[in-house]
Amino acid sequence: MFSKRLSLVFIILVVALSACGTQSTYEAAPTEAIQLAGASSAVKTENVSLSTSTNADAEPVQASLSYPVVDTDQGNCYDAQNQVGCPQRGSAFFGQDAQYKGNQPSYTDNSDGTITDNVTGLMWQQDPGEKMSYSQAVSGASDLTLAGYSDWRLPTIKELYSLIQFSGLDVSGPNSTNLVPFIDTDYFVFEYGNESAGERMIDSQWATSSIYGGSVMNGQEAMFGVNFADGRIKGYPTNGRGKYFVIYVRGNTSYGINDFVDNGNSTVSDNATGLTWMQNDSASGVNWEAAINYCESLDFAGSSNWRLPNAKELHSIVDYKRSPDMTNSAAIDPVFNISMITNEAGQSDYPAFWSSTTHANQRSGGGAAYINFGRSMGNMNGNWIDVHGAGAQRSDPKTGSAADWPTGHGPQGDAIRVDNYVRCVTDSTISTNVNGNPSTVTGGETNAQPPAGQQSQPSGNNQQGQGQPNGQQNQGQRPDLAAAAAKLGITEDALKAALGAPPPNFAEAAAKLGVTEEALIDALGIPAGGPPNGGQAPAGSPNG
Numbered sequence: 001m002f003s004k005r006l007s008l009v010f011i012i013l014v015v016a017l018s019a020c021g022t023q024s025t026y027e028a029a030p031t032e033a034i035q036l037a038g039a040s041s042a043v044k045t046e047n048v049s050l051s052t053s054t055n056a057d058a059e060p061v062q063a064s065l066s067y068p069v070v071d072t073d074q075g076n077c078y079d080a081q082n083q084v085g086c087p088q089r090g091s092a093f094f095g096q097d098a099q100y101k102g103n104q105p106s107y108t109d110n111s112d113g114t115i116t117d118n119v120t121g122l123m124w125q126q127d128p129g130e131k132m133s134y135s136q137a138v139s140g141a142s143d144l145t146l147a148g149y150s151d152w153r154l155p156t157i158k159e160l161y162s163l164i165q166f167s168g169l170d171v172s173g174p175n176s177t178n179l180v181p182f183i184d185t186d187y188f189v190f191e192y193g194n195e196s197a198g199e200r201m202i203d204s205q206w207a208t209s210s211i212y213g214g215s216v217m218n219g220q221e222a223m224f225g226v227n228f229a230d231g232r233i234k235g236y237p238t239n240g241r242g243k244y245f246v247i248y249v250r251g252n253t254s255y256g257i258n259d260f261v262d263n264g265n266s267t268v269s270d271n272a273t274g275l276t277w278m279q280n281d282s283a284s285g286v287n288w289e290a291a292i293n294y295c296e297s298l299d300f301a302g303s304s305n306w307r308l309p310n311a312k313e314l315h316s317i318v319d320y321k322r323s324p325d326m327t328n329s330a331a332i333d334p335v336f337n338i339s340m341i342t343n344e345a346g347q348s349d350y351p352a353f354w355s356s357t358t359h360a361n362q363r364s365g366g367g368a369a370y371i372n373f374g375r376s377m378g379n380m381n382g383n384w385i386d387v388h389g390a391g392a393q394r395s396d397p398k399t400g401s402a403a404d405w406p407t408g409h410g411p412q413g414d415a416i417r418v419d420n421y422v423r424c425v426t427d428s429t430i431s432t433n434v435n436g437n438p439s440t441v442t443g444g445e446t447n448a449q450p451p452a453g454q455q456s457q458p459s460g461n462n463q464q465g466q467g468q469p470n471g472q473q474n475q476g477q478r479p480d481l482a483a484a485a486a487k488l489g490i491t492e493d494a495l496k497a498a499l500g501a502p503p504p505n506f507a508e509a510a511a512k513l514g515v516t517e518e519a520l521i522d523a524l525g526i527p528a529g530g531p532p533n534g535g536q537a538p539a540g541s542p543n544g
Helices: 002-017 134-143 157-161 288-296 311-315 481-488 492-499 506-513 517-524
Strands: 107-109 114-117 123-125 222-227 232-237 260-262 267-270 275-278 339-342 352-359 367-372 377-380 383-386 393-396 425-427
Touching: 157 222, 157 311, 288 352, 311 352, 311 367, 481 492, 481 517, 492 506, 506 517
Parallel strands: none
Antiparallel strands: 107 114, 114 123, 222 232, 232 393, 260 267, 267 275, 275 425, 352 367, 367 393, 377 383
């Protein structure tokens, strides 16, 4: 125990020294100082249980929960760049998403155009059909009678996000055939954007009833939608220009509603989800590996079973009724204490928080999913603005420096922070799954999805967990080295020599060439480790 606490003290020192220049204070004074070196005893209360099962075969019991969080379905493990074998306890990167087993996704096809989610109790329309405007999405629920039911509704963002599965691969990449959406196509009809109709493959945005309590893109009203092609939540304009896929839902009207209890010991329990949270956050940003270690090393409130939450667990505590612009607060219930930062525009704001979930792409382990509890900033036409809203889920590189991205990344200039904040979680039903559930199919093999614009029908043979083997690249569309060299002002031979044999190390190659890594990957059109917030819409586009 002493060595464990000593390790944590070292992590805290690293955190304190790596604040990256952002001003960080708590929005509210903590109810009790966090004893990061360990608490001597737990405060006994009726509502808090901090023991965790380590039986890998144990199945969570969620019968009494109104808001059970469905597992992300991520079975592969990753380091800072690539898919790897799952690390063992005590090793770097131990404690990531694949190594904890929650409520496994479970669906029933009712053979009447509806799908029942056996975990959440929600019943879904199976086929979204053609895209529609947001006003059509809102009005369509009252006109729908399906399978004998007429009480269908447009889902909230928390309801729709319950369907996301991080066994998917981000559509952004060189190969348009070996793709895996972020939704179970055994049960739900899915299609990518129709390129023949002028759309991008990434244009598979699905609508919800959750309106952002602020504005995006300089004054536009937005709803929070899920993109099942690229695995993200963003704010999408409701002004009629955008077209979205829509599936309606019915049942369990309590889903997505939290029931928080302040346990009086700097922890907060949610009786709706069964999760218990640290009331305070890390107070400073760290990279992804350090975030995992922070929670794995935490010994607090009589428990050492803390972990970094997966993306869906972290999403469960977003409060979409709150935002900096609407309530002058973070998008989180005030029972939690949250740090304040100064954002890229110089505004007082709130940080993004890491999840344990990797956002995989065709080339590598990509980045890690995070959720913004403050504004989701982007650099548009030289100005930093809120482009996706408080409550957006995106991804950042797991390591590196935010200074490498002074004007953000991608067409909407998404802010890249790299060092995000941490809020640890535990519960009494999660089980360890140390070796994960690695996929036997990788992104470099077949199992292609239909061409863009064609529907992927429920097949009974789900393509899950596709990811690149460690060190391999998908050899789809190769970059134009001559064009890249010309853009960088060097010879093609010099570029080839710097890149070396595949897979290239872009950081080393950039150093050899005397250019920045960002300049190199932009010239090649192939971001190192995959685009952290890639595949986004052109500036001002309603879809992205």
